[in-house]
Amino acid sequence: MGLIALAVVLVPFADLAIHTRDPWMELGRMLRGMVWPAWGSLESPFTALGLTIAIALWGTLAGVVLGFPLALLFARSRLVRAACAFIRAIHELFWALLFMQVFGLSALTALLALAIPYAGIFAKVYAEILEQTPAAPRDALPPRCGRLSRFFYSELPLAFAQLVAYTRYRFECGLRASVLLGFIGLPTLGFHLETAFREGRYPEAGALLWLFYLLIASLPWWGHKRLIPLLLVGGAWLLGPWPSVDGALLWRFVSQDIWPAALLAGDWAGLDQWATRLPDLGAAVGNTLLLGLLGTVGALLVALALWPLACRHFGNRGTRLASHGVMIMLRSTPELMLAFIFLLLLGPSLLPAWLALALHNGALIAFLVARHADAVTPGMPGLSATGRYAYELLPRVYPGLLALLYYRAEVILRETAILGMLGVATLGYYIEEGFDYLMFDVAFFLLLITALLNILVDALSRRLRPREVPFEDSCIR
Numbered sequence: 001m002g003l004i005a006l007a008v009v010l011v012p013f014a015d016l017a018i019h020t021r022d023p024w025m026e027l028g029r030m031l032r033g034m035v036w037p038a039w040g041s042l043e044s045p046f047t048a049l050g051l052t053i054a055i056a057l058w059g060t061l062a063g064v065v066l067g068f069p070l071a072l073l074f075a076r077s078r079l080v081r082a083a084c085a086f087i088r089a090i091h092e093l094f095w096a097l098l099f100m101q102v103f104g105l106s107a108l109t110a111l112l113a114l115a116i117p118y119a120g121i122f123a124k125v126y127a128e129i130l131e132q133t134p135a136a137p138r139d140a141l142p143p144r145c146g147r148l149s150r151f152f153y154s155e156l157p158l159a160f161a162q163l164v165a166y167t168r169y170r171f172e173c174g175l176r177a178s179v180l181l182g183f184i185g186l187p188t189l190g191f192h193l194e195t196a197f198r199e200g201r202y203p204e205a206g207a208l209l210w211l212f213y214l215l216i217a218s219l220p221w222w223g224h225k226r227l228i229p230l231l232l233v234g235g236a237w238l239l240g241p242w243p244s245v246d247g248a249l250l251w252r253f254v255s256q257d258i259w260p261a262a263l264l265a266g267d268w269a270g271l272d273q274w275a276t277r278l279p280d281l282g283a284a285v286g287n288t289l290l291l292g293l294l295g296t297v298g299a300l301l302v303a304l305a306l307w308p309l310a311c312r313h314f315g316n317r318g319t320r321l322a323s324h325g326v327m328i329m330l331r332s333t334p335e336l337m338l339a340f341i342f343l344l345l346l347g348p349s350l351l352p353a354w355l356a357l358a359l360h361n362g363a364l365i366a367f368l369v370a371r372h373a374d375a376v377t378p379g380m381p382g383l384s385a386t387g388r389y390a391y392e393l394l395p396r397v398y399p400g401l402l403a404l405l406y407y408r409a410e411v412i413l414r415e416t417a418i419l420g421m422l423g424v425a426t427l428g429y430y431i432e433e434g435f436d437y438l439m440f441d442v443a444f445f446l447l448l449i450t451a452l453l454n455i456l457v458d459a460l461s462r463r464l465r466p467r468e469v470p471f472e473d474s475c476i477r
Helices: 002-013 023-035 045-074 078-089 092-103 107-131 136-140 147-184 189-198 202-217 225-239 247-257 268-275 281-310 317-332 335-346 350-374 385-422 427-436 440-464
Strands: none
Touching: 002 281, 023 202, 023 335, 045 078, 045 107, 045 147, 045 189, 045 202, 045 225, 078 107, 078 440, 092 107, 092 147, 092 247, 092 385, 092 427, 092 440, 107 147, 136 147, 147 189, 147 202, 147 335, 189 202, 189 335, 202 317, 247 440, 281 317, 281 350, 281 385, 281 427, 281 440, 317 350, 335 350, 335 385, 350 385, 385 427, 385 440, 427 440
């Protein structure tokens, strides 16, 4: 209630205006494109699909390789925890913009953009899963057993199923992130989607969207563990050719280009002049935090409205199947893509970004809450649907719903920053502007501000969320 009240007080300060003449006509054209997709107009879609899968698969694998050792040190090293918090606080697209200045539009840029933040995420989540394993097997080992022995003999066998489940979920996230990399020019499925939508070719865009949904829906079949070696080999072939790495250029970029020249020269007075190149940080940070708050509250309201529609205690089989389909589409479509579609409909303001954040995250939370509610057995027969929702089921699932919401708060703020690439006046708008105008020092400083905001919001969400979550799912992390 406090979050909702704060959002109501601050919503007049948000630019939620509609800047297009006839959004309903444009929406009708988009819906017709979805209903009658132009499959025949697609040019080599399987190449884009293959590259999307290859980047997601190899990027996730690299994240596992980098993050697993860090997970073993996560609980015992404050430095490791701080480093992981920093690298996962920066969005994959921002990492891609950073590496693109050195490696260009190459597969190496895409893989590093996924592997680095995913390493921080895997380290944190794997460490949490390992900490939840029962202590009795560890206590039964000889006292002088090292960390690796305890891990392989008492923790890994018990946690393996959860580790695999979360890795598969992160791979699905990697597919969405791989699609988004097309928005900065990499030839994944997102590149063709953005081009089709921007040029108004909605039947072709509809075909590409359905192709993406089919890719996500069929993941259990083509992503079977027996096919992973074949996918890795085929993906490695699709990722080539690899760029030549100029060591001198790379060193100059990380040691000079991203730092203010006055700072490297020790000219503290010159930093004042450098600071005049920075945008209005108050407005940029304020819009980022305001949109993050509105997106979090919007996700809460959407989740409260949607989860009963997919729950077995309400409606009938037909309505539940339809609701599940809508939720799968909303949670499978990345926020940036949803915001881009709403931007074409409503014009440049915070409104398209707010709708995208609320619908995507609300549908994801509602899906998990409905699955939990399905396992609840009502104990008060004779209640109406409204009474069953308000007096019996909602009080039992609400703590878990809040826990999910606060888990997503950090993700929502990360997405809020990146939505600035669509013209929304958040920090991401000025970060992309810095890269466009080759002001790498300004862009890197704004990236540091973005990471700090994400770390603070993550710390706040950990304090607010319920300590005892009534249901456990590795994907809620």
